[in-house]
Amino acid sequence: MGNEVVDHSRRRFLTAATATVGGVGVLTAAAPFIKSWQPSARAKAAGAPVTQSLKKIELGQQLIVSWRSLPVFIVNRTPSQLAALPAQDPRLVDPKSDGSSAEQQPKYAQNETRSIKPEWLVMIGICTHLGCVPNYVGEMKPEPFDPNWQGGYYCPCHHSRYDMAGRVYKDVPAPKNMLIPPYQYLDDMTVQIGVNPKEVS
Amino acid sequence: MANVLSSIGGWVTERAPGLMPMYRKHMTEYYAPKNFNLWYYFGSLAVLVLVNQIVTGIFLTMNYNPSAAGAFDSVQYIMRDVQWGWLIRYMHSTGASLFFVVVFLHMFRGIMYGSYKKPRELVWLLGMLIFLVLMAEAFMGYVLPWGNMSFWGAKVIISLFGTIPVIGSHLVDWIMGDFLPGDATLNRFFALHVIALPLVLLLLVVLHLAALHEVGSNNPDGVEIKKGPTGNRWSALAPADGIPFHPYYTVKDLFGVGFFLLVAAFIIFFAPTVGGWFLEHDNSIRANNLVTPSEIKPVWYFTSFYGIVRVMPAFLGTAVWGVLTMFGAIAVLFLFPWIDRGKVKSIRYRGTGFKVGLGVFVFAFIGLGSLGAGVTDKVFPQWFGDIDLAAWDNNFGRLMVVLYFGFFVFLWAYTHFGWEKTKPVPDRVTMHD
Secondary structure: OOOOOOOHHHHHHHHHHHHHHHHHHHHHHHHHHHHOOOOOHHHHHOOOOEEEEOOOOOOOOEEEEEEOOEEEEEEEOOHHHHHHHHHHHHHEOOOOOOOOOOOOOOHHHOOOOOOOOOOEEEEEOOOOOOOOOOEEEOOOOOEOOEOOOOOEEEOOOOOOEEOOOOOEEOOOOOOOOOOOOOEEEEEOOEEEEOOOOOOOO | OHHHHHHHHHHHHHHOOOHHHHHHHHHHOOEEEOOOOHHHHHHHHHHHHHHHHHHHHHHHHOOOOOOOOOHHHHHHHHHHOOOOHHHHHHHHHHHHHHHHHHHHHHHHHHHHOOOOOOOOHHHHHHHHHHHHHHHHHHHHHHHOOOEHHHHHHHHHHHHHHHHOOOOHHHHHHHHHOOOOOOHHHHHHHHHHHHHHHHHHHHHHHHHHHHHHHHHOOOOOOOOOHHHOOEOOOOOOOOEOOEEEHHHHHHHHHHHHHHHHHHHHHHHHHHOOOOOOOOOOHHHHOEOOOOOOOOOOOOOHHHHHHHHHHHHOOOEOOEOHHHHHHHHHHHHHHHOHHHHOOOOOOOHHHOOHHHHHHHHHHHHHHHHHHHHHOOHHHHHHHHHHOOOOHHHHHHHHHHHHHHHHHHHHHHHHHHHHOOOOOOOOOOOOOOOOO
16 A cells, blocks of 8 residues: 555545535525625515605704604705805816715715705715715805805715715715605605605616 | 642643743743834733623623614613623723724734734734734724714714725615614624624734734844854753743833833723713714714724725715725835845834835824814814815815825835845844843
8 A cells, every 4th residue: 555656636526526515505605604695585574665744844954754764864954055156167076966866865866965855855964975964054155164165064974075965075084975765755844764756767 | 639730730731742842832831032112002902901891791781682672872871781791892892992092002012013024924924914903893892882973973884885886885785784873773783893803813913913922022122133152040041042932021021011000090090082082972862864964983993994095085976996095095105025125123223215105104104093083173263363164174084094005115116226224233142141
């Protein structure tokens, strides 16, 4: 036995084959553990649409409702806030929301005010940088972070700024305009968040 | 009695003959250079803090409840109702910050005296891995009390991965196990914090020490004592400038332990939050997914890296650049042994360029730290009056980023092209008899 010639190519083949089969086995066995980190069925089921009446939201006021545990901003924009929107265009990253932010709103909200009805802004209040909730700074007056402030959102985490349509200003860490969720009007003063309007969907 | 003990010792030795040689190799016959100074306390202090974290951590888990509904209350329960619970928690939270104090100083020592250079590259790499795991461990530990800063800190840090194009948002859902940090996130962080990462950490510490003891310790002169003359009081073959780790350095380190515990006890008993630097005030408020704290900032030991994320702008429609730069700032530390081509180890005999460069590097690290901690937001208006704060922060931070990475570019060129004018290195450590 000890004097037999070792067949090295046979030995190499067997080693490689064993390692391959073992490697595939390890990867296959790892899959359930990796998948166990995915959102569970319970977490996924918790995302039902939310209905909100707009009657008690006064002019210039913001209401935050929770949809899929995400903060949704509903703002009753004043005429002066709306009037200031077009003037912001040169200072914005993507004023028409058709460039880097083309996917940040449903088609029916891809317009000047990023909304179905101009005065009502419905938006997921999460900074597109790292997911903080920006503060609503609605008053049009000079702010420490911007002497020409025309109302909008200011993120406390990394100082990203957005205008009154959630459009991001240039030279801040956030790359995109804030996300507009799917929503529809059930009647004149009631919105449902999480569902597209019937005629468009 | 002595008879019984020695017969038990004989019984063990007969069955485990390798134990005593191992003890001798790492303790009584591990010859460390005799010229260690103050900077050499921090390695053993890091071990001390690690033991403190493990012991206090085990006791904290006995009363902690890892669920979104119960976590915050269970921490308040530990602080108020569990006998001595406040002490155990403050030992753990203060220990976490002091861990980074000693690790930063330990790393700075290594850079100063060239301890990462040949033949100790492996020691440095293992140490850097320890640093990386320690950061993950500290981050997950900070999430567990489920205060508002825990929640938003978790959200921001996990969202760092969301900036990766294409797979980012799926990766974020995978890490959180939900669409927001919640029960699933908290439970998996608990599991990683109390068992998975500590096991990895302990293994890495053993490897770090094993790698060190293979090549022997460096010293403030950067002289290889193994290449010097041999023969000392204990062995004819050991380096002449080495002394046994035990009892000489165990006793020295015990003195360091005493001093360190004095400082730690002062913090734990008189100022456990250190004015919001060790424990942030916003974390005494329950986690709320609809309200972001007015200013999100991490604990002080992450602020330098966080400052980088804060000042890097988005372009090409993605915010990934800040994240890449931040991870790059850590990755570049791994490469120290290969960026620095200089043959002279210790700062005592290196050129002026290295000393100035290292000073600039420390300045940039602290500058980014004060930016990330929000210190500049407060002092810039005081110093410079009515200014565009966002622009000042961005410009200052970007300058610091340039200085941070510039140090490495400079260091490489300085040593690669032979611009460094070194002083002659002595043959033996300067305090040999």
